Amino acid sequence: MTILKSELPSLTGFAVFAAFTVAGDALKPEKLGVGLSLVMLAVIFLTVMWCAFSVVRHAECLATILGEPFGTLILTLAVIGIEVALIVAIMLSGDAAPTMARDTMLSVVMIVLAGLIGLCLLIGGLRHKEQSYNLQGAQAFLSVLVPLSVFALVLPRFTHSAPGGELSLLQVGFEVVMSVLLYGVFLAIQTVTHSDIFRQPDAADDEEHHHGVVVRSLPFHVIGLLGALVPIILLSKKLALYVDFGISGVGAPLALSGFIVAALVLMPEGLSAIQAARENKLQRAVNICLGSAVATIGLTVPAVLMVSLFTGHSIELGLEEPEIVMLVLTLFVSLLTFGSRTTNYLMGAVHLALFAAYVLMIFDLS
Incomplete structure (x- = not known):
């Protein structure tokens, strides 16, 4: 009974998918209208989020069993798998925007x-004044x-081998190979040759961070993690249909759909990072946050480019000029923030100011 209760999110996810499958065309957003479609969107969104929290829980248990940085890496790869599934589902939904x-x-x-780095540094800084982490990591x-x-989101805007922000076949090949190679080298550094630089300085060897969850066997949590991922992938296409219809129905900017998907994917992982910062385990928060960003570019870009190549769907990666300014500014500030071995809440406030400017830009450029 305890195991059944702990795996209720996965079972609910499969049940919701079965219900939508049985209902078929009766629950298509075009037939329901904007109001009911938003209700269905909320149902799917909450179900996917619940399953995502289950993914994080199993990843936390695997982190306890395997230790760092493998635990955080498993969590990152699981979340990126959700992100790729959602993006691909929306791309294949029929009328998704190339951007x-x-x-x-x-x-x-x-x-x-x-956003997340800002919250972690602000909350951790207010609670502990200064926090340390491994600068090399x-x-x-x-x-x-x-x-x-820069290769994926900036360079395509300034090249002329393909129109707008689209990529030529040569650029696609370069992006895929370069992303996979660089991320592969990074994984070797993180997990094999230099794994010590991704651990909290002066942390006890037996320190655990599963926050009271019940840790069972390795096979159990591997199966549980996959069991929570499957309903997310199955529901991703349904979610894509309702997100697209809802955005169009309320007249919101198209970029908001990408923000919704990103927020959904990062919600459970973000809460895990914030919890780590509260407990003065800033290195784990850094591993989660920066690991997500690196994996997004290093793995999601090749995945969507290959899907675009094989399906013929048009895709644009080059950002518009205001977005490039925001991205470059954020990368520059991040380099300044992680240029010393300690952080404080001032840095958190600066990062949150950047996040507020980005959210404003989504609506201002629509």
Whole structure:
């Protein structure tokens, strides 16, 4: 009974998907109208979020079993899997905007670097005054994130081999190969040769961070994590249909759909990072936040480009000029923030100011 209760999110996810499948065309957003479609969107959104929290719980248990940085890496890869599934589902929904993937990836980077980092540093700084972390680990993340972000989201706007922010076939090949290679080298550093630089300085060897959750066997949590991921993937196309219809119905800016997907994906992971900062485990918060940003560019970009290539769906990655300014400014401030071995709440306030400017820009540029 205890196990059944703990896996209730996954079971609910499968049940909701079955209900929508049985209902078929009766629950199509075009037939329900804007009002009921928003209700259905809320149902799917909450179900997916509940399953996402289950993914995080199993990842936390695996982190306890395997230790750092493997635990955080599992959590990051699981969340990126959700992100890719949602983006691809929206891309294949039929009438998705070519900028959907770009908007989602930019939202992930901005939510992580400006919003989550800001909250972690502000909350942790107010609670502990100054917090320490492994400087080499943070710089390793940023050394990969900065060039990959520029290659994927900035460079396509200034090249002329393809119109607008689209990529030519040569650029697609470069992006896929470069992203996979750089992320592969980074994984080798993180998990094999330099894993010590991604651990909290002066942390006890037996320190645990599963916050009271029941840790069972390795196979149980692997199966549980996959069992929570499957309903998210199954519901992703349904979510895409209602997000697209709802955004159009209320006249919201198209970029808001990418922000919604990014917020949904990052919600459970973000709460885990904030909890770590509250407990003065800033290195774990840094691993989660910066790891998400690096994995988003390093893994999501190749995934969506390959889907675009094989399905013929048009995709634009090059940002508009105001967005480029916000991205470059955020990357620059992040380099300043993680340029010393301690942080305080002033840095958190600066990052949150950047996040507020980004949210304003979403509506101002529509």
